[in-house]
Amino acid sequence: MSENRVNKIAGRLWEMANELRGNMDAGEFKNYILAFMFYRYLSERQERYLVENNVIDVQDGQTVNEAYREQATGEELTDYLQDISESLGYAIEPEDTWVSLNEKIEEAQIVPSDYQTIFEHFNKNAERNHEAAKDFRGVFYDINLGDSRLGSSTTARAKSLNNIVKLVDEIEYKGDDGKDILGEIYEYLIGQFAASAGKKGGEFYTPHQVSKVLAKIVTTGVKKSKSVFMVYDPAMGSGSLLLTVREELLKENKADAIKFYGQELNTTTYNLARMNLMMNNVSFNNMHLNNADTLESDWPDGPDDKGIDHPRSFDGVVANPPYSAKWDNRESKMKDERFGSYGRLAPASKADYAFILHSLYHLNNSGTMAIVLPHGVLFRGAAEGLIRQALIEKNYLDAVIGLPANLFYGTSIPTVILVFKKNRRMRDILFIDASKEFEKGKNQNRLTDEHVEKIVQTYKDRVDAEKYAHLASYDEIKKNEFNLNIPRYVDTFPEEAPIDIAEVCKQLEKDHAEIALLEKEIKEQLEILGIKM
Secondary structure (H helix, E strand, C coil), X not given: CCXXXXXXXHHHHHHHHHXXXXXXXXXXXXXXXXXXXXXXXXXXXXXXXXXXXXXXXXXXXXXXXXXXXXXXXXXXXXXXXXXXXXXXXXXXXXXXXXHHHHHHHHXXXXXXXXXXXXXXXXXXXXXXXXXXXXXXXXXXXXXXXXXXXXXXXXXHHHHHHHHHHHHHHHCCCECCCXXXXXHHHHHHHHHHHHHHHHHHHHHCCCCXXXXXXXXXXXXXXXXXXXXXXXXXXXXXXXXXXXXXXXXXXXXXXXXXXXXXXXXXXXXXXXXXXXXXXHHCCCCHHHEEEEECCCCXXXXXXXXXXXXXXXXXXXXXXXXXXXXXXXXCCCHHHHHCCCCHHHCXXXXXXXCHHHHHHXXXXXXXXXXXXXXEEEHHHHCCCHHHHHHHHHHHHCCCEEEEEECCCCCCCCCCCCEEEEEEECCCCCCCEEEEECCCCCECCCCCCECCHHHHHHHHHHHHHCCCECCCEEEECHHHHHHCCCCCCHHHCCCCCCCCCCCCHHHHHHHHHHHHHHHHHHHHHHHHHHHHCCCCC
């Protein structure tokens, strides 16, 4: 599948969407267009299921939708919906399918309350499959059908919603090879909305090139024989980072199956993550996502009330949590297994180390964790300094990777990737200073594929590289009082040109001669004026 093809289709859709959104903020408009894209995906997926599994009998001259509406009626409708839900995890009624919705729009027979009815039906039918109910429940609740920015009247709002549906319906979501590329387009649009949303965009999206660095690192060393790889993101945003880990695993067939686990505090972003994973063909059976405060509500351990098991530790942990966020570090947190064994709690004004300890707690003994944070975690003192020292003494910290400034939406500060492992044999720590290598953009800097590969290869090689990387011994770090500030270990300052002493002496002699001549001339002029020195 050509990346240019995806960008071309998604770019066109983005331009048209910008025209439709009018004065609505891009971060809010995404809730409409991405949700309707998801609804189209679910409806068309259900349509394929009905045909491929002979659930309905399509006669010559009939469309799939016509056959479904004709056969799934009366008392039999419940049986059809139950059958579909048990297989797909959700079910869409005949009058609510994407095709039916577009027919109603063409016939001018739809108002905003009809959209509300469609989503209510979807939510009700999502409860039919108990194992999947949580994955689909309330996924469309962020569509505000009464927002006045859609229009000042019911008719105007209906027209705006109809235009969004028609836009989503108009785009051909097939690649040159005929394969569905809807998920790739969806990912592209999430990035575009994040860029347009500015600071708010940073709340739900990690730039893809940064995600690739984290994903390549946590999958380094994973053997091809791995049957199931479990990846966890405690601050998952739109879920893009989880999908990038899958991308890396699939490149080399490193896992037969991948299970996704994640938590997200913001409900709107949590809904986006659910849609994003499913749009990228992640089965509801393989995704276990929570809408929760990670630091307050730990990842559930063991089976829930439906008998679904929630593992405590994972093969890979990736995270780009909110930087230096406030959190409740009340004393009772010392009794929490995640935080209590390090002697100190992260300060209330900076939860960075709380996220580190939570993530590390959920890493298994053979896995790798990579987390993005501000540089302050490398050198701040007090409680953070003591936690940092404890992590190094426990031999968990594997690498420190400095990234360029202005890579992320919402902040221009340079950031750092910390890599952790629990099964380390050596006590050294690799430092990489990649802060000077990037492609400058109009609003954001970005890493190219070459920059990403250099970082990852340097991480794998684990040797010194002039002006770029240094493998520091434990004694060296201890001598620096466990301060991890990268310039202490990687000297990136340009070297001064060598000094030619003989040339300097020659120049000094010349200067002295010139000074003596000037002094003589001044003396002569003063004597002419009758001034004695």
